Amino acid sequence: MRKLTYYIACSSDGFIGDPNGDATSMFAFLDEEFLGYLASTWPDTIAAQGREHLGLKGAENLHFDTVIQGRGSYQLALDAGTASPYGHLREYVASRSLGPSPDPNVTVIDGDLVARIRELKAEDSELGIWLCGGSQIAGELLDEIDELVIKTYPQVYGSGMPMFGGAGFAVTDFALQEVRTFGNGVLVRTYARKR
Template sequence: MRKLTYFIACSIDGFIGDPSGDATSMYRFVDEEFLSFLKAEHPETVPAEARKALGFHEAESRRFDTVIQGRASYQLALDAGITSPYSHLRELVASRTLTESPDADVEVISGDLIGRVRELKAEKSDLGIWLCGGSQLAGELIDEVDELVIKTYPLVYGSGMTMFGADFNALEFTLDDVRTFGNGALVRTYSRKR
């Protein structure tokens, strides 16, 4: 069974974006040290255009071969004229409003989201599934999430878009690893306690 990993960036107080969903204030913490970590551990989580610009477009996927993102997250790429932001992965977009995919390589999930995720998890592959965001999608899929990889940047937003945009019972995870960076960023990895 493949793992669904919510690999996400957030502030110290657990927000993945400001009240409008903007997370650009976190970008300044993606420095040389952090990029080296991404290249070594998670190169597939960097959008295709940025991979080219950063010189690691040929880096093989280490953890994921599939990415799922919500409509709002995908819209950021569409607004930039990019219809397949993670063209090096199999891309799925969960949306109730997008009726047709603007790209033949991007699958739109408009129906049974949990059923589709369970199908993906049941596939045979050595690589997992990356839940890219956003908040509402993570909230809908919380019961399917097997692992959290949380990139925490040394910012306090005070309010904004939460990591999980839904009400649910408390779930327990086990801390597996913490990586610290010179700029104050942390990457924490947790496994779901089942």
């Protein structure tokens, strides 16, 4: 069974973006040390434009062969003129309003998201599935998430888009596996779901 990993950036108080989903304030922390870590450890999570800039075009995927994102996250790429931001992965967009896929590499999931994720997890592959965002689909898929990789930036938003939007109250336990710290104050915490 493949893992579904929620690999996400968030503020110190648990928001993945401002009330409109904008997280560009976190870009200020992409210094040489942290970018080097992302490029060497998580190259499969860097979008096509960033991969080219960092010399990662054609780099091997280390963790994932599939990415799932919500309409809001995907819309950022569309607005930037990119219909396949993660062309090195199989791309899925969970959306009931997008309509037909604008790119042959992108599959739109407009039906039962949980059932589709279970099908993807049951596939035979050594690589996992990356839940890229957004908040609402993370809330909908909470019971399916096997691992959390949280890049925590030293900022407080006060309010905004939570990591798990729309999820009702329920305690879900994860075990801390690793913590990486960086000179710019960023923490990367990895948790495995307790079953």
